[in-house]
Amino acid sequence: MIMMSTGEEASGGRKRLSIMADAFEAIVAVIYLDCGLEAARLFVLNALESILKDIEKKQHIRDYKTLLQEHTQGIHKKAPLYVVIDEQGADHDKTFTVEARLDNIILGSGVGKSKKQAEQAAALQALEKIEKG
DSSP: OOOOOHHHHHTTGGGOHHHHHHHHHHHHHHHHHHHOHHHHHHHHHHHTHHHHHHHHTTOOOOOHHHHHHHHHHHHHSSOOEEEEEEEESOGGGOEEEEEEEETTEEEEEEEESSHHHHHHHHHHHHHHHHHHO
16 A cells, blocks of 8 residues: 555556555565565565566567567668557547558557557557568
8 A cells, every 4th residue: 555645646646657666665675674685585576477477588578669660660761650540538538549550551550548558559569460470
């Protein structure tokens, strides 16, 4: 449970990664101070197990737009274009659908709660198509 001001909570503080990271760091510190290094190490390994497995499998890469741009520029000498094709929902709760295109060819499409998220999803779909051949 994280205590925060009403304003911080209203502005999405409970979902802010920096706040969650600081809270996680504080928990690790308390475990270390109370139980020692080995207990803190085991807690961290257990808490981050799925992330560490992703890293082992090289599935931790999240900047798919950069990877797609490097691919398209390497082969086609141009970057993909991201086009918002749909917006749904109220202003405070929109969902975006975006297509990644190269010369009007749809490489992939994605959906997200922000344009950036939808662009990343579109780039990921494009990379998955490329990988399959």
